[in-house]
Amino acid sequence: MGLVSSTPLLQEARKNGYGIVAFNVHTLEMMQAVVDAAEESRSPLILQSTVGTVKHLGMDYLVACARVAAEKATVPIALHLDHCQDFDLIVRCMRAGYTSVMIDASMHPFEENVQRTKKVVEVAKALGVNVEAELGKVGGVEDDIVVDEADALLADPLECVEFIERTGVPTLAPAIGTAHGIYKGEPNIDFHRIEEIYNRVGIPLVLHGGSGIPAEQVRRCVSLGMAKMNVATELKNAFSESIKQSFLNDPSELDPRKYMVPAKEAVKQLAKQKMELCGCFGRA
Template sequence: MSLVSSTPLLVEARKQGYGIVAFNVHTLEMLQAVVDAAAESRSPLILQTTVGTVKHLGIDYIVGAAQAAAKQASVPIALHLDHCQDFDLILQCMRAGYTSVMIDQSMHPFERNVEMTRKVVEVARALNVNVEAELGKVGGVEDDIRVEDGMETLADPEECRRFVELTGVPTLAPAIGTAHGIYKGEPNIDFARIEEIAGKVAVPLVLHGGSGIPEGQVRRCVSLGMAKMNVATELKNAFSLSLQESFTANPAELDPRSYMAAAKKVVKRMALEKMQLCGCTGKA
């Protein structure tokens, strides 16, 4: 099987009332672990890379690894570029084989966001690539994008309706009170806002800042129309802490295959838990 566009996967997820988990991966081992979890649980999967990871690993290496995984796995897999502000980089990724991209212009006025999103949608439509855009400002840090505490802006439901109508964007990430990174306290999610946006917007909605949201709140978000949940920091931290533990327990171990194997198990276990939580197991 080849990499697929995430658009039909997410449309079906919203229609059926479950969520697909999108995992940010930074190494081959992380990618392999979440793919193994998807294959084992029969879950559709979205692999994500940040702009920083694209610069670190290289587009062709990432696409090559994702394509190899898609050929071996018997579940649908999409490859998504997360939070990109650079139109040229988006074009490079689409041409190289990414099947989903996020144009993030949420820091700009509504009109500029509409203009840039529409521009990406026009190109992506011809290539059968999904497009995601954001309205409002999700707090926290995502690579070089930082929204300080108190500067978050929740998405306006009527603006969401207009935005989708004006751009034709097939997936929308509205800011509803979540944040990138690990929460210092209980997330302040505006469930009424999600419900109102979902009532005005037919396209699948995306939940950013999925790391550490209490299980009950995740399930409620999914039930209200969030068809995709991003998990980044939680997965990265679990992978890195496993490596630290391996070095602490066995400081003389110098074979990367040993400590990477342990980290892969940790990532796979977390991926399985998140897929179960969002209800996408058995949906491939």
């Protein structure tokens, strides 16, 4: 069916109380594995790439691989650019074939965040591309973006309403206490804030920092209105740990086609676990 915009997928998820998992993929094998997971579980899927992965693999290669996956798949697949601050790169990705983009201007004052987001929304609307923005600051590390815990700020529900009204952004990632990377302890999620934001706005909400959140907390976040959950670090770690284990088992094995098989399987199984956790099994 080809790549689709994530906007209707996320609107459907919000309406029916489940979450769609967005996976950051860094290799062809990781992409194939999460697509296989979506096919087997009949789940809608959002493929994501960070700015660093765009630079590493190349925008055209990423789009071409995602298009082939989407054309072969029987479930809807969107391609999302995660945490981008560069307007020119966002426009180039949209023109290349990305069906969803994130403008991250959360490090700027509210007024500037509004203006930068509005600028992207205007271009994306003409191209039928979904836009995600962030309010508050999610802590942790995402590519070159580092936010100390002390600097992480939670989103204000009333500001969320004003932000959406002024920008027209179709999806919002409010900072609610999660962090990028693997948590050192229990994440301090503000569930009441999620519920209040959900009740005040009419668009899908996005949960950043989905790696390592305890299962019961993920379920609660989804039940309170999070329609999309991002998973990056856990997926990358599962892929890399499997390859490390393959070399421990047989240091002489130098054929990537051999050690990539268990690595893909590890990613696929983790992806299916996350999809089941967010309730998107059978929702394609």
